[in-house]
Amino acid sequence: MLQPTNVPERPQRHVGGWWGPAVGVSALGFYAAVTAEGTPGREIGFNADHPWAVYAFMAALVGLMGYGFVRHAGLWMVGRPTPGLLREIPHRLRNAARLGLAQDKVRRDRYAGIMHWCIFSSIVVLTIVTAQVAIEADFPLKFLHGPYYLFFSFYGDLFGVIGLIGVGMALYRRYFSDFHRIRWDERVEDHLIILGLGLVLLTGFLLESARILVTELDQHPDWAPWSFASYALALGLDVFDFSEGQILWLHTWTWWVHITMAFGWLGLIVFTRLDHLFFAPVNAFFLRTDSPGRLAKIEDIEQQEVFGVGYIQDFTWKQLFELDACVRCGRCSEVCPANIAGQPLSPMHLIQDLKGHLANVGPAIQRHQHETGEIGREVSSVALVGDVIKDETLWACRTCGACVQECPVMIEHVPTIVDMRRFLVMNEARIPATAQAALENLEMRGHPWRGTALERTTWMEGLGDVPIFDGSQEYLYWVGCSGSLVERNLPITTAVFRLLREAGTSFGVLGQEETCNGDPARRLGNEYLYQILAQQLIETFKAKNVQKVITNCPHCFNTFKNEYPQFDGHFEVLHHTEFLAGALQNGKLVAKHTVATNVTYHDSCYLGRLNGVYDAPRQIISMVHGANLTEMQRNLSKGLCCGAGGGNMWQEEVGERRVNHVRAEEAVRTGAESVISNCPFCIQMFEDGVPAVHPEEEGRMKPFDVAELLEQAVFGPGAR
Amino acid sequence: MHIVVCAKQIPDPETPPSAFKIDAANNKVIPAQGIAPVLSQFDGIAAEAALRIKEANAGSKVTVISMGAESAQAAIKQVLAMGADEGVLLNDPAFEDGDSHTTATVLAAAIKKLGDVDAVFCGRQAADWDMGQVGLLIAEDLGWPAAIIAKGVTTGGAGLQVTRVLENGFESLEAPLPAVVTVSNEFGEPRYPKLPQIMAAAKKTVTNWKIADLGLDAGAVGKAGSRLKLERLFIPEKGGKVELMEGDTPQAQAAALVARLKAEKIL
Structure with missing residues (x-):
């Protein structure tokens, strides 16, 4: 079979990122270390008289994180229950590993992928390094000596350098390039995070080089080079001929700065977007396991008090949780068709606006719910839909899923937007005139094409015998409203028809009996109308014993395939391109x-x-x-x-x-x-x-x- | 303030031309298969005008009445979903096949029966036959003033402030109550019903009045009372004929064309 002439970009599937080479380099180091002679080691807590300070900082950090979690969780819990989050656990764990830890989506931007992996792996490995030091110092287990100590010194430095490379890349992108998206909503914390991490790493190296200068450079010249970066720095410091007292003074002060900054930086997790460290993998676990083309069904729609989401607490708590995962990276807005065209929607700002609104009104709602047990829609006088999120913002969304696809922390913007549209349409009836005309047309005429002069059978003229589906054929060829009622699409419909006939396919069409499957109504936010249309059509399909459907239109395809199962309509659905590609391959079409x-x-x-x-x-x-x-x-x-x-x-x-x-x-x-x-x-x-x-x-x-x-x-x- | 909106259900004006058929023998439109009848668009606008007044005047009420087949319930429900309070269907075989005059007679009788009505709003014309008379004839029957083809209606002054569309401008009128107003498309689009109201409308019962309920004489309504006689109902035939000019050269063809046009006395 012929291949496309130029190979386009494929979605990345490999897992693990750059851990491979990193582990490889470390293994080489390990081999070299175990073959080294002598029993190297060092005094833990060298020159640091205040190890208690580390534990005091740690206790403060744990307390802070506990406080942060309780504060966040309280806000999430004002939302509705989220059904089905604990279904398909293995799949969800895979998502958490693949998207959260291996960061498949981060790597969709190559530069950011490398930068982010450098910083992330550095933090992970250096945390492990520090933990080992703590264990060695304060637990009976002693292992930081001998060859392992050398190896430990090596990979500690290696990942410190990797971290600095990442920080350097981040600094370049933020301060020295004209890279836009990370500056669309830049805040003070963004500078703190990156500069802080750089300083933590640098002081770490300075600290170690000071120790090397005093304890290893002369005494154990064969051990020192294992900490290659600090060793190089120590050699540099050695040039100045500082006295031992001066070095020890430097060491003490660096220790304090390093330890304060390291814990201070970790404290940023509680207050800044650094919290994505936890929220991103968890949100990957929460990520939907079904098709991204499917919108949620409103169960028992006739019993609802409010339709769609017009109040922040009507979102599910998962939808509120993911607001906290947002890192304002701007990838969603960078690919959003509306944003690209300068239309009033930027998914990133939408998520941030929702997050801000939750922070503003959440605590009051939380108190109200706690005291009265009621949902408390009257608590806030600020309208979520209209004031916080403008009508035109919601209408600009194409539900194309580009934002969801790119989001490195797995936020699902589209369902959130459609939830608010549902409120706008069903609860408030605020709809752009032309969209309203389409919806009215769906209600009155079963198709969205107001003013069409065509009938559903017009395309059949001149094609000879067009078989009507009666249950005896294998496939139903679903033409769709656009395929039959819009002049331009008629030649496409007839092309598919002729190709199906040429391939000897057993198929029929519904002709006049086709009605809209409801997709436009659902996308426009009228879930009620969608459910009526969908249920009608599913009944028709079942009555006619439809099993397999070939559709003209990807929207019909998506609706039948992904959404009709919500209404117990299970059909085998193919888009015409899938069927025709198959017919070409098995020789039925030449x-x-x-x-x-x-x-x-x-x-x-x-x-x-x-x-x-x-x-x-x-x-x-x-x-x-x-x-x-x-x-x-x-x-x-x-x-x-x-x-x-x-x-x-x-x-x-x-x-x-x-x-x-x-x-x-x-x-x-x-x-x-x-x-x-x-x-x-x-x-x-x-x-x-x-x-x-x-x-x-x-x-x-x-x-x-x-x-x-x-x-x-x-x-x-x-x-x- | 109690406003009555008169709403008519009509064959879908967007029926594709190829699906529009008539029964020439009986001078009747054959309902197109699978194409449901709809609320006449101007009546939807009249309902919108009434609902805006209702919203601006606390304690107001809107009643929608329709004369027609049982299926006209759907048109009534649609106006109820928009926000009208009550619906009345005037459905009786005796009402069928009438003209504007008999329709107005039936509607006016229903309005009289309702009693406390302050204003009647109709569409400027029904979008099927486009007569544009029923509103005026209701006013005639009731002895009320009428303002037709309004692009704006509000309460104020002696009763209603109406802006009418004229051929070359607008006319502002003040009408005492009770009055009849027919509303034009310049007024604006009817609202899209909110789902809670659709559901409330679905639960409402539409009152059914027959000829006896209105105390009308069967000879005064429907076909019997009709003063207008439909002579012939037909779809105009469209046709074209092509004649190609013969000739070996363009000059010869042009000469033939000129000769032909002269023969037809066009040139």
């Missing part, structure tokens, strides 16, 4: 005609990022002779939304630019003749966006569906 064309491919969010179907469409393109694929800069899991997701197909955009213009620009930049996608919304957005960024008609890029390209290859160019 792409015998050459279609000489340069194309680029746009991953729709609901097929790509949210459902992981990246390969099937690319396989089809690669199997079309003559089709030459150039990837866009943002592709695969880093692909940019076309702008239509999350019900934005039916909204007027607010902001500097339109998202589809941004994406069309990226597509045009590849120089391809056409942009291939897999989603009727994306196609419509490109149809509108490309002419806007490329006004001359001549040589203008054309949007096509994968099926339209394949149709040409199977039936011949221009064949209809």
